[in-house]
Amino acid sequence: MKSDVDIGTEERNWLAQHLSGDKQAFAKLMQAYRKPVYSYLLRCGLDKNSRDDLFQDIFFKIHKSAKSYKKSNRLSPWIFTIAINTVRNHIRDQKPAQNHLSLYIDEVVELQLVDQSPTPEKITQSQHMIQWLQQAMLNLPQAQCDALNLTIIKGMKLTDAAKILNLPLSTIKTHVRRARQNLILSYKISNNDTISSRSIS
């Protein structure tokens, strides 16, 4: 069985091997990083279609930029730099829809108040938690969300995250701490909301 060090050394050669025509090399890379990349996309709060698109996009970019990878650096931060930039571009493109101003409309439509949110009973507790977490992470400031997201990845060091995000290490630590605190706080609030709504109904 190979140790982590061996894997770390071996994975640095995958892209070079891929460029030289080894078909297995990129398959190995994908196998190793499919889960971290996909779960990262999940934590970014993206819907399934976007996740799948971005997943493909990220690996295409890895393929295209393979020449720029230097063996002296670790592969994981390099891949997640690509991933984070791809996600950022995607989020930037998703600008809030501009509603058109429509004034001078005499007709007033009769409005009905309908609660469109799903009832908590319909979803299992764990799924609910994950869904809530996805939504809550979306509500975090982008910098905090990025920092927390990267540090969760197995094997990703804080220094790597700092390098990827181009921020000082202390700032990353602060962002992660604040992100966690915000999540806990909003979880408590949402729990209170659920309790109060149950008591009303």
Place this chain on the structure above:
Amino acid sequence: MSICNEIQQKIADLTFNQTLQDQDILQHIETCQDCQDYQQTCVEINQAMNDMSNYDADDTLVESTLNSIISLQEDTPKSKRLLNTQWASALAASFMLISLIILFPYNSLSEYNLFSSSPEDQFESFIDETEYEIAEISNVQQTYNRNESNNTVKAQEIKEQIKARKKQMRYEIASKPAKGIYPQRGAKVSADGYAIGTSVSAQNDDEELDTITVMGSRLRSVDLSTATPALTIGRESSNKDTFGKVLGEQESQLSSGSLGIVSDKDSVFFESKDISLSINEESIQYQPSPSKKTLDATNTKLSKLKKNDTINNRNVGFYDHRESVSLELRQDIKVKAKSVRITQTPDEKIIAKKDTLTAKLERSKIESNTGNFSLESKEKTPQTKTLLNPAKQYLAEMQSLNSLTYQSDSGYWANTYLPGDSHMRLLEASLKNGNVADISNSISQNIQPFDHPDNSALSIYLNSDAAMVQQPTRMRLQVGIQASNRQTGYRQAMNIGLVFDLSNKTSDYPANMKALLLALLKSKQPGDYISLTIAGVAGGLLIKPEDFRHGPIQVALSTLFTKETAKVTIETKVATKATKGQALTLQQALATATAQLRINDDPSSHLGSSVLILFSANNIDNISTIESLVHANAIDGITLSTISLAQNNQAELTKLALAGQGHMRILQSANDAQRIIDTELLSSSRAVARAIRLRIRLAKGVKLIKVIDSYNLNHKQSQRVRDAEQSLDRRLSKNLGITADRGNDDEGIQIVIPAFFAGDTHVILLDIVVPQAGAIADVSMRYKDLLYLRNALTRKQLNLGKHTKVPGPLQLNVMKNVLASHFANGIRQASHKVRKGESKKALTILLALQKLYQSMRAQHPLWNDDIEMLKDENLLRQYIKQLNSTAIQDTQQINYIADSLQYISWRKNITKTQ
């Protein structure tokens, strides 16, 4: 910090696999319920995060991705370089060089036919090349009639032929018509490429075979004897008014201001937007001299010109129609060449021709039967006979150093970046419903030559309209701010206190209220707190944050409104319900809502997350007290936005929104509610920078005349700006961890901009006097970068040398921005005049602006075809036409014109409506 907070921080730092080891902490947790809950929450979140890490992509997705990449890899050709490209290039170059060195001493080059096998082919190849160049320049189809020779021509002859051809082609390029101008048979261009028509001088006859038809549809040939007089211009001898003044008075009679011929019985001149500078805005002397068959020797400057002089635009004259003067104007926008040919009767054979009138119209040629000679006139026209060019007059005023008053170059100045003017948004919406084309598309802010910043939220640009300083110079200093296109992201949880002022009995209230509440419910996200407080009727805090759900809302609404809303007044409905307590005044309602907000105000949430929204159709009583309350709240981070339901209270609500650092919006119907709520909730995510502090420090000796469109704030206003800035600073420090760094005033001119939105551009213009070359200004901009969550500082300095330098595109851009500001102010004045019913005065303002634009465009080649200036000019032309028409008696139409002018004046300086 309490022990619980300390422990909770440690708990928050724990990751999935980590546990607390400290026994003291563990003991505390066992006894403290709050910390236990906190730890439990933390564990659940960590567990969920860990679960999320186990999510994996579908095998099919991975497989398809992998297959695509492998197929891509296979498809990519492997280019095996046998030789490095740089080495190959160097080798080839060396080979060529050596070959030339060897061949040159023996003069053996002629033995090698470098072009083609025959001289004719050589010629062909050259022509082909030239054709390509022409096509690139003018994109005009051309025909050639070449003299072809079957004989073998010697190399020297070919060279001469090519040279002659080249020369000819150059002229042809210069006189190429613009795109869209179609070839016209029957008219020819001589070998020098300029003369048009049959009256080409004899010396060119032998080259007629080589001419190209380039006449365009824009060519006008007017026989003056048949020309219909359209305008009466008095003779200079009988009318002391200047030509331009007369024209100015009569200009309203012109149909469109485009190319046209205007004549009277004794004189003729042409008026064109392209060359009007040369005609109606310069010193043109005219005395009819029917007896003379040549150009007037005594009254036109043409007669004073000598050989080798170059005439300028002032010498484009007009001629007596009784001499059967034909006048032709040809303009070629594409190649920036204009030519004017004025021909008298053929027997006189006096041909005056002006070619290659550049936009400055500084150079021209005059051609007569005595031969070609270029002329130059440097003499100045006597003041008494000079008609002042509007552009020159404007520029002279801008550079004048006489009777100037200077201001202090320190203190706070008003912010001019105000993208969220609700009145303008309302105007825009109402104009869109008008019958005319969408005005908002016809007007736009000038596009600035600023790059979007890549690694920061904002960037700063510093330019002036002068390129050098050789003596005390008055100039405009431009500080440009460009925001990044990136947006900060999604909106965060908000704490909203709604206050409905129900003291007025408006029938729209139920529908509008319902619509707003529905919109809020729809946009509500986890973590949002929304409460509803009622003013004017009994009820007070009607819906608490935890009750803001569809059930309680329905119940609350039913307590206030029944289905017979239109018939039953609020009082009667309230009286029938069991709503207890005294009715709150607006001030009390706001205080109640604020208190409620403070309970849930989360210090870790982002700025603007705690917001009061006042919804009212009434006049606000006791506004000064409410304003103080609102301002105090804003300093504490609770902003106030207002939504107006009526026309009568908009000014008051705007005042409150300004004091509360929020927005004022206008709800016209229930259908607009969702848009308003979305805009309000998302407003904070569009800002890329906050608390922008711009400091402009002028160099020693540089004096400030004014900050264009801004004003110096008094002590009270400055204090408010300081308070607002420090409040933002504290809040951002608390929420986003951006270190607080404000509190002290800077030296120089200070402008504080509360927020700057993604993609926006703004320019601040200063009118200054610079005594000498050297440092002019030092500008720094500090701001809270919301993209990178940091304090940012950008700094630029401007230095100008004393060496002669022609103003380049950057200087022209500043001039254009100053002109745009002048345009906006002029349009605003015209709007006021129209609203007052003084259409003639408005017309005068617009005509002056139009003239100024025309002459400014003629002032510089880069402006001649400037799309933005043409667009503005076109807009002016449309309004002039509208105001000239007699059918604007209708009050609605007058208001429409006034509104649209007001909107245009605002829109010219703002990137877009927010």
